[in-house]
Amino acid sequence: MTRQRNLEKRVQIQQRAEENRPHVVLGTKAGDEEKWTTSDLARVLVKPEELKPIPWGQKIPFEAKTDAEGREVLRKLQTVGGDEVVTPKAFSYGITEPEKNLLFNHLPYLNAEFRTNVARETKRVAATSGAMQVEFLKNVRQNTAKASMLARVVDLVNANKGGIMYENRRRVIEEFSEDGKKNDTGRPEVQGASVASFYLASGSYILASCPVNTSNPKLVGAS
Incomplete structure (x- = not known):
């Protein structure tokens, strides 16, 4: 009986130790999840809700700036006879706000103008306002x-x-780069957050014996 109780006690101790074991990457313990969820690192990393494909055939009110799931709707082409372009929540290939406007607002419009002018110069369409308007449309x-197809291709x-x-x-x-100094990959905060994001994404347990220091409130929320 004594041996059985000792075995049960050992199992309980091991279970408690496992429950209180810090996360292998974040260093947080059970009950401390808020430190992670409220941190700047958690805020900036890709989230599951960003990885939903753009649905086909959405009915979006004309005045709406986003679709039902919060994707931005661009309407420059719609104002000249086209349709809205729904953009992804997150882009691949490092596409940011300037590239987004270039790819889905300006270039499609300029290309339509260019092709219309080429059609006029090559006399493929009559150089009348009516014919030019039809060609431009x-x-x-x-x-x-x-543009809508490209938005789906570059969706994260x-x-x-x-x-x-x-x-x-x-x-x-x-x-995590210092203010006024973009792309500061040598900054300790950038390197630490990069390592944490890498192991979170890869699911690696290499850091099991070396959990991330949770004292930096930007990496893991303030205690």
């Missing part, structure tokens, strides 16, 4: 369809693990 609609939902890790690192560098 056709080109706008074609470019709207291409199509990225592999490497692509998501690249986006995480890009966000980490932007968030």
